[in-house]
Amino acid sequence: MPRHRRYLIALLLLILVSAVIGYLSRSDAPTLAPALPPHSYGKALRQAHEGLPGAARVLYQQLQRDDLPPIRRAALYAELANYPSPKALELAKLDLQHGDPLVRRAAIASIRRLLPAAQRSLVLGPLLDDDEQSVRFAAVDALLGLDPDAIGLYFGPLQHTLEQYQQALEAQPDDPAAQVHLARLYLHEDDYPQAEAALQRSLQQAPDDLDALATQVRVLEQQGQHDASRQVLAKALALRPDSAFLQHQLGLWLTRHAQAEYALLAFSRAVELEPENTDYRYELAVTLHQLEQVEAAQKQLETVLARQPANRKARVLLIQYWKETGQLQNVQVLLAELERQNPDDPFLQQGL
Template sequence: MPNDSPQPTRRGRQALIIGSLVGVLVLALWTWRSETSRPAAPVRPSQSYSQTLELARDGKPGAARLLYQQLARDDLADERRIALLAELPNYPSPQALKLLKAQLDHESLAVSLAAVESAVRLLPGHHLAVVLGPLLSADEPALRLNATLALTRLSPDELGLYFAALQHSAEAFQHDLAQQPPTVQNRMQLGRLYRQTGDNALALSALEDAVQLAPDNLLAALARIEQLDDNQQADQARQLMRQLLEKHPDSALLQHALGIWLRDHGQAEFALLSLARAAELAADNNDYRYDLAVMLHTLEQLEAAQKQLQQILQNQPANRRARVLLIQYARESGQLQNVQVLLAQLEQQNPDDPALQQGL
């Protein structure tokens, strides 16, 4: 018996097929949009924060790359970011500069302030002015003050176009700090700002206030001595330094300051004695040892200078400043094999180091 149920026509079959295809496409589109609307999972660096920090501090191969990876994260706790910023000056590169600028604009004030400190150690004079200069007009007063104080260490030539802006910022903060109840910190800051604008008498007065507030604060006492020297009161400065040393004969800080003072006054041989004493009293202070190495080199004691720099690298393998200077001294003395070893180690730490790019 023939089947009397209606059979789909050719046009009906086409409509059915098209409808099915449309349904599949709609389902696929909905699935795709659902997937793409989900937030992408953050990319995690291959090494953890703690591992990276350890590698950076120890100057291990690949330290720069891992350090940059961690600083590029957007889920890093502020205290961890601050710790990494402290290591960044040993790993300069265009990428390091880019990351540093991002931290200066960080939503956390503590991170931005740490980035200012990192910039001071990372960048030479003119470059520091270019990076920190825009912060002289920052909305946050603490950030503006820190940038102002950081830039006071630069010469007018290094400041370039930011010289006038720095003077204006210094004058504004002079007024603000002078109105605050005196503390050692704000009087010392006030002294630096007055010195920047050439108000040397006011600078000395502010620093004398700081010393009166804390007679045993050696940093305040040394700042006053430095200002006296700038004010052409060298005899009084020398007398105060002598009194401090009599009271604190085993202070590495004072011995180092005396060495720098003697060096700046053309007494290199006596400066060497004080710098050596400072390095002896504070054997782990690599900055003191570095200054001792430079003084030894000035007095043409090249081998002794190299030994001091080698000791720094033994204490702190990541210390780029000491490594670069040791490469220079080794080259001067014709130790080409040692130069190659030091350069290879530097390249392993940070292949984008400017010293390598410049053919140090």
């Protein structure tokens, strides 16, 4: 047989053997759907944070993954409240059963913002019996402030877990933040002596702690000591007149005491000192609107959305303000942007 034919036959046999080996080694398991590309998590998180089109869809996709580390999964819940829908709530509810407490706490915080108060206890009440203490305490924080009717069957478990929470914080007298939180828990129960004691422990450790000062103002107010509460703020502001936080707290105090005109000055100063703080700017917009300065209020909310397009609360409020002034073209623009972000947003069902 000619040599070239022998080479040709050997080559064909080699190809045939390779094909047979490949066939036999093939798995009978069904082919899995291709995994999301490694960069999709970061891209989705950025898309949601920046309020880009399709943000809700990619955020939901990431929450349906089962291969994310807990810290990455928890980070998604910081964005979810801006993209409410039945699907968003379903995903958050599922993660109330997640194996990692970090994820369960993140889901609780998200549901706290997704659900109105009247519906919250039915979803979060069972977490008051969670095996992990930090999860139980997160559930308490999410349910505090609800009236007994809204808490319903979970009133007893809430009180029991609240007492555990207070005991745990009492055991941390050298932690200023823990003592401020403890004071707020006592304030919720109108237990003013205990709240004041916790604040004193906090201020002994950190005399300039602004959260402690703000809580002290509320404790005095709720006892009817309005002049004393104002003096606490005035003293703090005298020492730190350029504190945006204190200016904002002054604005809130004035608002609670029906002095919106003066609150406007405080809120404006807070925004001037900290222009990137969209919470301060939102409060300024609400006060401007209350004083019938609607155009100025709209401009503040436009600034918020220019910096945070995903800020649903500001978007919904601006839509309402523009509806009031009959600027329906602007309303349509904002609604169209919202639909591109999250076509299942319940607010879209209201139309114009």
